[in-house]
Amino acid sequence: MKILLGAHVSISGGLKNACAHAKNTGSNAVQIFTKNQLQWSAGELDSNEISSFKKCVISQNLTVAAHLSYLVNPGSTDEVIKEKSISGIINEIKRCGLLGIKYLVFHPGSNKYLAEEETIKQIALNLSGIIQQTAEFKDVILVLETTAGQGNQIGYRLEHIARVIELAGNSERLGVCIDTCHIFAAGYDIRTLPEYNKFMKDFENIIGFDKLKVMHLNDSLRPLGSKVDRHAPIGKGYIGLDAFRFIVNDKRLKVVPLIVETPGSDGEHKIDLDILKNMVKK
Numbered sequence: 001m002k003i004l005l006g007a008h009v010s011i012s013g014g015l016k017n018a019c020a021h022a023k024n025t026g027s028n029a030v031q032i033f034t035k036n037q038l039q040w041s042a043g044e045l046d047s048n049e050i051s052s053f054k055k056c057v058i059s060q061n062l063t064v065a066a067h068l069s070y071l072v073n074p075g076s077t078d079e080v081i082k083e084k085s086i087s088g089i090i091n092e093i094k095r096c097g098l099l100g101i102k103y104l105v106f107h108p109g110s111n112k113y114l115a116e117e118e119t120i121k122q123i124a125l126n127l128s129g130i131i132q133q134t135a136e137f138k139d140v141i142l143v144l145e146t147t148a149g150q151g152n153q154i155g156y157r158l159e160h161i162a163r164v165i166e167l168a169g170n171s172e173r174l175g176v177c178i179d180t181c182h183i184f185a186a187g188y189d190i191r192t193l194p195e196y197n198k199f200m201k202d203f204e205n206i207i208g209f210d211k212l213k214v215m216h217l218n219d220s221l222r223p224l225g226s227k228v229d230r231h232a233p234i235g236k237g238y239i240g241l242d243a244f245r246f247i248v249n250d251k252r253l254k255v256v257p258l259i260v261e262t263p264g265s266d267g268e269h270k271i272d273l274d275i276l277k278n279m280v281k282k
Contacts, residue, residue, distance in 0.1 A: 001280055003248055004029040004063050004257045007269035015049055015099070018064075019056035024266040026273055029063040029257035031105065031214075034095045037069040040084055042091065045098055054100050063257050065143070065214050066096050068106035074126040075109025075119045075154055082126070085109075089130050089142075097137035103213050103257070105143040105177045108164060110152040117163075119154050124167030131171050138173065143213045145177040148185035148229035156186035156227070158206040165211065175213035178203070179261075180239060180247070181232075182216075187225040190243040200250070215258050217244060217276065233262045234272040245279045 006027025009018050011034070018032050035042035057064055069092075072085045089106070096104050111119040127142065134140070144164060149156030154164070165174050180190065183199070190196040203212070219237030221230035235241040247253060260272045 001249065001251065001254055001282075003254050003280060005248070005273060005276060006030045006062075006257070006259060007266075007273060008032070008067070008259055008261045009269075010265075015053040016056050018053070019060055019062065021266055022060060022062055025269045026277075027269075028061065029065070029259060031065045031067055031257075031259045031261070033069070034066050034092065034099065034101070035069075037067070038071070040069070040071060040088055042095070045095060050098055057100070064099075064101050065103035065105055065257055065259065066092065066099075066101045068092055068104060070107070072106060073109045073111075074106075074130075075111045075114075075123045077111060077113065077122060086126055086130060090134055093130070093134045093137050093140050093142070096140045097134075102139060103141050103143050103175070105145050105214055107147055107153065108144050108155040108160065110154060112152045116154060116160070119152070120160060120163050121167060123154060124164045127164070127168045127174065128171075131168070131173050141173050141175045141213055143175040143177045145216070146179050146182045146186070148182045149187075149227040150229055156182070158203060162207050165207070174211070176207055176211045177214040177216060178212065179216035179218060180243065181218035181220040181237075182229060184220045184224055184239050185222055185226050185228055185230075187227075189224055190246070191240055192242065193246060196243060196246045200252075209252060212253075212256055215247065215253065215256055217247065217258050217260050217272075218262055219244075231262055233264070233268065234260065234275050241275075241279075244276060248276050248280050 009021035147155035
């Protein structure tokens, strides 16, 4: 079975360098930050940078997802953080639109001063406004990532994600990213086939497979239900190999980009990707 599989790769030295990293790792799908993820601001994309990036993506037949900066928090009610977050998401949507990137992955957000339902409402309200303000970039899908549940994070239950999507108007521009490390840390066990099938059935019933746009394949350094987000190389953590074998052979996922965010650079990512490729049934 042919699948979309790759790594989160660096854009150091220019966006088009993501394509070189894709070659080095044997990726046909990649995830990138389109700018320095530790900064709020970003320089304008110039036409040459856009053109060279699009050209290399097409020549290598790459599927590309972007990940938002971790600074962004659409659940915040702090006026400064909220406005920076909204502006940051809008600017990133525009960058993705210009670069031809369809999926923009982000963590839903958190708020230590609000109850979970109120934080969910705040996230949905902000996302609804962002979607309205970026109508011209309708091809860019905002992809809510499942979380481990650290601190006051929203997204460690499937019901959180479903509720955000519902309150934001069930927009076609909202999708979901399952992160294996995060769901495991949040208490969803996928290590045996019955457990994996149960999780996927729950996902279908609560959110729906039509919303699944990206998956992050990461093992977990911490045990089941730890609520601690620490990624491990494939097969080197508490999840183990079997869960990843179920995923790469799940025909429902053959059009979903499967992205490793495991520790290390190209060499380590290639090892993880080769392990996953060798699991795929011919």
